Amino acid sequence: MSAESDAALIVSLFAVDPGALGGVCLRSPVHPARDQWLQALRASLPEGMPLRKVPSGIPDGRLLGGLDLVATLKANRPIAERGVLAEAHGGVVIVTMAERLTVQTAARLNAVLDAGEVVTAREGVTISHPARLGLVLLDEGEEEERAPVSLLDRLAFLLDLGAFSMHALLTPEHEAADLEAARARLPNVEIPDQVLQALCATAIALGAGSPRVTLLAARVARVAAALDGRLEVGEEDAVLAGRLVLAPRATIAPAQSAEPPAEPAPQPESPPEPPADPPPESTPPPEPADQPPAEPPENSESDREEKPPQLDPEILADVILAAAQAAIPAGLLARIRSDAVQRAAARAGSAGRTGALRKSGARGRPSGIGTGPPQGSARLNLIETLRAAAPWQRLRGRVGGDARVRVRPDDFRITRYQQRAQTLTIFAVDASGSSALNRLAEAKGAVELLLADCYVRRDQVAVIAFRGKGADLLLPPTRSLVRAKRSLAGLPGGGGTPLAAAIDAAGALAALSQRRGETPTIIFLTDGRANVARDGSPGRERGQANALQAARILAAARVATLFVDTSPRPSELARELAASMRAQYLALPFANARSLSAIVKAATAS
Amino acid sequence: MTMLPRPVFPFSAIVAQDEMKLAMVCSAIDPSIGGVLVFGDRGTGKSTAVRALAALLPPMHAVVGCRYGCDPAAREALCEECQTRAKSETLKDRLVPVPVVDMPLGVTEDRVVGALDLERALSQGVKAFEPGLLARANRGFLYIDEVNLLEDHLVDLLIDVAASGENVVEREGLSVRHPARFVLIGSGNPEEGELRPQLLDRFGLSVEVKTPTELRSRIEVIKRRDEFERDKPAFVAKWKKQDDALRRKIVAGRKRLAEIVLPDEVLEQAAKLCMQLGTDGLRAELTLIRAARSLASYEQAESVDVAHLRRVAPPALRHRLRRDPLDESGSTVRVERAIAEVLGEAEVLNG
Numbered sequence: 001m002s003a004e005s006d007a008a009l010i011v012s013l014f015a016v017d018p019g020a021l022g023g024v025c026l027r028s029p030v031h032p033a034r035d036q037w038l039q040a041l042r043a044s045l046p047e048g049m050p051l052r053k054v055p056s057g058i059p060d061g062r063l064l065g066g067l068d069l070v071a072t073l074k075a076n077r078p079i080a081e082r083g084v085l086a087e088a089h090g091g092v093v094i095v096t097m098a099e100r101l102t103v104q105t106a107a108r109l110n111a112v113l114d115a116g117e118v119v120t121a122r123e124g125v126t127i128s129h130p131a132r133l134g135l136v137l138l139d140e141g142e143e144e145e146r147a148p149v150s151l152l153d154r155l156a157f158l159l160d161l162g163a164f165s166m167h168a169l170l171t172p173e174h175e176a177a178d179l180e181a182a183r184a185r186l187p188n189v190e191i192p193d194q195v196l197q198a199l200c201a202t203a204i205a206l207g208a209g210s211p212r213v214t215l216l217a218a219r220v221a222r223v224a225a226a227l228d229g230r231l232e233v234g235e236e237d238a239v240l241a242g243r244l245v246l247a248p249r250a251t252i253a254p255a256q257s258a259e260p261p262a263e264p265a266p267q268p269e270s271p272p273e274p275p276a277d278p279p280p281e282s283t284p285p286p287e288p289a290d291q292p293p294a295e296p297p298e299n300s301e302s303d304r305e306e307k308p309p310q311l312d313p314e315i316l317a318d319v320i321l322a323a324a325q326a327a328i329p330a331g332l333l334a335r336i337r338s339d340a341v342q343r344a345a346a347r348a349g350s351a352g353r354t355g356a357l358r359k360s361g362a363r364g365r366p367s368g369i370g371t372g373p374p375q376g377s378a379r380l381n382l383i384e385t386l387r388a389a390a391p392w393q394r395l396r397g398r399v400g401g402d403a404r405v406r407v408r409p410d411d412f413r414i415t416r417y418q419q420r421a422q423t424l425t426i427f428a429v430d431a432s433g434s435s436a437l438n439r440l441a442e443a444k445g446a447v448e449l450l451l452a453d454c455y456v457r458r459d460q461v462a463v464i465a466f467r468g469k470g471a472d473l474l475l476p477p478t479r480s481l482v483r484a485k486r487s488l489a490g491l492p493g494g495g496g497t498p499l500a501a502a503i504d505a506a507g508a509l510a511a512l513s514q515r516r517g518e519t520p521t522i523i524f525l526t527d528g529r530a531n532v533a534r535d536g537s538p539g540r541e542r543g544q545a546n547a548l549q550a551a552r553i554l555a556a557a558r559v560a561t562l563f564v565d566t567s568p569r570p571s572e573l574a575r576e577l578a579a580s581m582r583a584q585y586l587a588l589p590f591a592n593a594r595s596l597s598a599i600v601k602a603a604t605a606s
Numbered sequence: 607m608t609m610l611p612r613p614v615f616p617f618s619a620i621v622a623q624d625e626m627k628l629a630m631v632c633s634a635i636d637p638s639i640g641g642v643l644v645f646g647d648r649g650t651g652k653s654t655a656v657r658a659l660a661a662l663l664p665p666m667h668a669v670v671g672c673r674y675g676c677d678p679a680a681r682e683a684l685c686e687e688c689q690t691r692a693k694s695e696t697l698k699d700r701l702v703p704v705p706v707v708d709m710p711l712g713v714t715e716d717r718v719v720g721a722l723d724l725e726r727a728l729s730q731g732v733k734a735f736e737p738g739l740l741a742r743a744n745r746g747f748l749y750i751d752e753v754n755l756l757e758d759h760l761v762d763l764l765i766d767v768a769a770s771g772e773n774v775v776e777r778e779g780l781s782v783r784h785p786a787r788f789v790l791i792g793s794g795n796p797e798e799g800e801l802r803p804q805l806l807d808r809f810g811l812s813v814e815v816k817t818p819t820e821l822r823s824r825i826e827v828i829k830r831r832d833e834f835e836r837d838k839p840a841f842v843a844k845w846k847k848q849d850d851a852l853r854r855k856i857v858a859g860r861k862r863l864a865e866i867v868l869p870d871e872v873l874e875q876a877a878k879l880c881m882q883l884g885t886d887g888l889r890a891e892l893t894l895i896r897a898a899r900s901l902a903s904y905e906q907a908e909s910v911d912v913a914h915l916r917r918v919a920p921p922a923l924r925h926r927l928r929r930d931p932l933d934e935s936g937s938t939v940r941v942e943r944a945i946a947e948v949l950g951e952a953e954v955l956n957g
Contacts, residue, residue: 060712078724103798107752108711114653119710121717121739124724150795153648196832200825210649210817211827218832383722405728482796 004168007037010157010244012174015044016182016223018092018134021156022113022216025098025137025147028161034138036170037161041092041136044172044179050091052084056100063108065129066122067382076404078124085109085118086129093133099141106148109135113154123382153209156216158248174227182226189222191233198316202242205321207252217245235316242320247327384413423521424460424477424513425450425600428506430526430566431467432497440465443525444488445593450600452481460518462509463488466502468495469536473505477513496538499530500546503554503581510559521560523600524583527567528574544573551581562599564588613838617658618848620651621826622818629811629921630659631852632900633789635859639896640810641790643753643801643925650815651827652793656749659791660706662849664857666745670698673737674744674784675705685784705746707739707788711755718760719775720782735782740773743788753792754799761805764790768808810893811918812925814938859904866899867909875912875949879919882944885926894922912949919945 014024028034045051054063065083072079085093095101095109112118118131135155139147152158174182196218203214221241225233389411429443447461461484463475475487502524510520530543534550554561563578563585565571570587578585586599620627629642644652668675669688676688678699684692691697709718720738727733739748750756756764767773773786790808794801806812818824834841873895880891895910897918902910924937 064710064712072728076728078728104711104755107755111711111751119708121710121713123714124716124721126717150648150798191832193829196828197821197825200828201821204819204821204824210647211651211824211831212649214824214828215831218828383716383724386727479799480797481800 003164004033004170005173006244007033007159007161007164008040008170008172009240010159011037011040011044011170011172012179012227013220013223013244014134014157015041016179016227017186018045019090019116019132020219021134021223023092023135023137023155024157024159025139025152025155026159026161027139027141027146028164029140031161031164032166033161033164033168033170036168037159038094038136040170040172044174044176045092046176046180046183050088051094052088052091053094053096054084056095056097056102056105058084058105060108061122061379063105064118064122065120065125065127067125069380069382072382080120080125080127082129083118083120085112085131085133088133089129089131091133092136094136094138096138098137098139098147099145101137101147101151103148103150106151110150110154153212154216156220156245160248178227181229182223185226185229185231186223189226189231189233191218191222194313194316195221195233195238197313198238198320199241199246201313201317202320202324203246205252205317206246206250206324208246208249213245213249217241220245235319238316239320239323242324243327246320247324250324379415381413381415384415385411422460422518424462424510424518426462426464426506426509426513426520426522428464428466428471428502428522428524428526429474430497430499430502430524431465431493432495433493433527440488440493442593442596444484446596446600447475447484447488448481449593449597464502464505464509466498466505467493468498469501469532470498471502471505473509477509496532497526497530497543498532498534498536499526499528499543499577500534500550501532501536502526503547503550504534507550507554507557507559510554511557514557514559519560521562521600522554522583523562523564523596524578525564525566525596526574528563528565528571528577529567547577548580551577555580555582558582562586564596564599613842614657614661615651615654615831615834616842616845616849617655617662618852619830619834619841619845620655620658621830622823623651623655623815625921626652626655626813626815628901628917629813629897630655630791631856631859631904632897632918633791633811634659634663634856635904636863636896636900637789639893639900640808641747641792642921643806643809643812644791644793644815645796645812646815647817648795650817652815653749653751656706656747656751656791656793660704660747662853662856663704663706664853665701666704667699668702668745670700674741674786675702675746676785677745683785683787705742705744707743707746707748709739709748709750711752713739713760715760715763716777719763719773719777721775721777722780733779735775735780737784738773740767740786740788741784744784744786746788747791748788749791750793752794752798753805754794754796754801761802765802765804765808806925807889809925811897811921813921814924855904858906859900862906863899863903866903866907868895868899869909869911872898872910872912872915876915879915879944879948880923882948883923883927883941885923890923890926894919897922916945916949 010024014021026034026037042051060066061083063083063085065081065086068079068081071081101109112131112133113135116130116132117128119128120126135151137147137151137155141147146152199214199217199221203209203217208214218241221233221237224237224240225231228237230237385407386405389405389407427443427447429440431440443463447463450459450461460477460479461475462473462477463484464471465474466472475484478484478487506522506524510522513520528547529540530547531540532538533542534546561581561583563574563581563583565574565578565585565587567574574587575585588595588599617627626642626644629644633639633642644655646652666675667678669678669684672685672688674685674688676684676697678697681692688697716738718739720736720741723732723734723736750764767786768788768790771785771787773784775782792801792805792809818827830841876891876894876898880894883890885891894915898910898914901914901918902908905914907914920938920941924941927937927940
């Protein structure tokens with residue numbers, strides 16, 4: 001089964017019932033394969049089915065609907081305008097640059113996907129419209145930038161086209177007539193309990209997402225059966241669903257997957273054990289023995305269960321699991337092993353949101369009313385505008401019988417928003433040598449104190465740890481204390497001091513943050529004694545030279561930087577390094593969490 | 607806003623999540639507990655549970671024609687209009703469903719607090735007040751999904767109204783005040799952002815939900831959801847008996863609530879527990895006792911005992927602990943530790 005044919009198959013499956021399958025996340029840069037895929041989708045959707053394209057930064061008024069100002073003033077009564085989501089009812093919405101979606105916009109999309117209707121309560125209008133639709137997210141994110149996880153959780157397919165050849169050909173094997181027949185068949189397709197059980201077992205074994213994802217896998221299996229002309233979901237459909245829906249969300253390496261019940265704990269507890277023993281009896285007996293107290297009066301499933309004897313859920317689960325494991329992308333597995341993937345995925349929400357939040361000036365806290373035309377992102381405040389116009393009506397020649405309100409440009413009032421520039425504090429913590437553990441613990445404490453203090457201010461914190469051969473982004477930018485606690489739990493210390501790599505990493509993160517319109521501050525916690533070069537090779541001399549070089553590059557970026565020298569005896573070396581990165585130098589041999597957070601607060605406040 | 611009566615997933619059919627269900631039931635029996643915050647993993651049916659609860663609530667008496675759904679029996683809580691009318695006539699009442707108002711995402715402030723009735727202002731030039739979501743939620747529930755993503759100015763507004771039980775509107779030349787007593791229900795995923803402490807404090811109970819990792823309950827979740835989606839009316843009908851029984855228990859629990867005996871010993875233990883945990887103010891203790899009484903009433907006990915206290919202590923207290931970022935253990939663990947210290951180990955008590 002090639003990746004191309006899978007991508008083509010996803011077009012057909014999705015086109016049968018976009019609303020039921022939630023959607024597809026197409027991850028790739030602009031790419032011929034992506035264009036082909038979208039073209040194939042257009043060709044596969046039935047005639048007349050709405051297909052709308054929206055940018056990820058779409059304002060609420062357009063997305064959800066609101067007051068139609070022109071029509072309202074014309075008609076002299078409030079006239080609502082439908083948003084894009086309501087217009088796309090029964091069809092598909094394509095979201096461009098989905099990696100830039102804010103969690104807020106994602107939450108609105110989530111609500112619509114869940115409820116099948118869009119509820120608008122904005123600016124004098126309260127209305128609800130049906131909106132059953134499927135989403136196509138065009139995610140052009142690089143590295144860890146991706147669409148918000150909460151939204152991905154509601155889409156059946158995560159498709160990565162990035163690795164496709166420029167000449168890849170996506171040829172859907174289903175004709176319009178096949179799809180039409182499948183649509184007619186779908187409501188009558190049955191899914192045996194054994195298949196549901198097997199899908200659940202597979203999802204748990206792979207650590208694949210929330211129950212919602214398993215449900216999507218079941219729906220995909222059903223659509224696959226319908227597409228194949230059958231009225232009952234069979235083994236092949238379940239295998240397909242496992243491969244297409246569950247595999248791309250695997251968070252547990254196959255080596256570990258033998259023991260389903262223990263796995264999905266969110267915290268990485270211990271390093272994966274070698275697959276010494278064969279899978280134990282991981283799947284319980286088919287009959288649901290331990291049901292919660294409230295049970296339906298009669299169990300109508302029991303007689304159905306005996307019908308297809310060829311489907312043993314245990315064996316089926318193994319088959320699906322094997323197929324799914326084979327389909328897990330190689331790169332994904334490598335990342336799973338380093339267990340950084342969970343953090344990366346969890347980070348997505350915060351990564352995408354900050355920039356967009358800054359960008360749209362029409363958000364934040366309303367802080368009064370201004371005058372002027374509603375241009376750009378300024379939002380017209382209709383009520384205030386009408387109020388401004390009201391006293392002049394008679395003067396402007398409005399007579400008794402004339403129902404129209406006369407509004408002139410002078411009357412326009414806009415709502416002013418005030419938004420604090422978001423700050424990102426990047427801790428680069430030296431985890432090398434013997435004092436590593438202590439330093440890390442204090443840095444962690446400082447991060448948590450800062451977060452606990454400043455969630456009202458919406459500031460973010462990130463932690464980079466460096467030791468051995470390189471620097472790791474231990475805690476991606478976040479303001480969630482929960483996530484910080486989780487990510488910072490347990491990091492081994494010791495090894496060399498790759499200071500150059502650390503300075504590079506901190507600089508790159510700061511640059512990314514600046515591009516999003518945030519104000520980054522970097523805090524280095526180290527003794528400044530570099531002994532690992534950029535390329536990871538040991539050696540004090542080259543290590544130092546590389547570090548100084550990296551420091552000068554950082555200085556050019558003009559990021560506010562604080563260099564905390566944590567060595568027992570402050571060294572000239574550290575001072576020199578701090579000077580070349582134009583950092584504020586601070587000798588603090590016994591840095592503890594509270595003093596650190598106090599210093600950072602002082603440094604970022606200025 | 608008119609909500610189409612859509613079939614909702616039955617409350618009794620929700621698999622596991624016992625603490626969440628219990629917290630919601632307790633809150634429905636005694637609204638003065640002050641609402642429930644449900645925080646947890648994605649896809650654990652947080653919103654489903656809230657909507658299911660709405661379908662469970664028995665109808666209430668309301669004044670005919672009152673925009674705020676005033677209770678004819680509660681004289682002191684009547685809105686201004688009803689007060690005026692009550693002087694000259696007897697207020698007629700009728701049975702209406704308890705409002706469960708959903709706060710849509712992207713809602714603007716005028717829709718929440720109420721505003722100038724635009725239609726009448728534009729077409730007739732009349733200055734009239736059009737009530738908002740807070741008015742509709744009076745005497746019912748206000749549900750905010752993704753409560754941690756709520757915009758700051760709306761949070762401020764809610765904190766204020768939730769505390770005073772009254773919505774004061776001073777805008778667009780209008781000056782209106784009306785009762786807005788509601789039970790706040792919020793849900794969200796803590797990974798997407800924290801909640802302001804002031805808002806956190808407005809919730810009586812707070813529960814944490816996790817994805818069921820146990821295979822059998824996971825299968826049951828998927829099976830029931832699948833069954834529901836394929837034929838909603840049939841699924842609702844199948845669970846009607848259980849839901850009806852639960853509704854009767856809630857009604858009975860409400861009636862009995864005032865008669866539940868509250869022994870001094872239990873009060874003392876509750877106070878000790880709060881002291882041990884260093885929770886601020888009286889609100890924690892009050893919530894703890896109310897929740898325990900509500901649970902006792904629900905379970906048809908005659909008096910509150912320490913076992914009730916033990917069960918409601920985690921949801922009543924875990925969000926009120928003073929934050930100590932340097933303490934590794936989560937708040938649930940801290941509450942449990944305090945329970946063990948103050949109330950003793952569970953085995954001893956049950957024996």
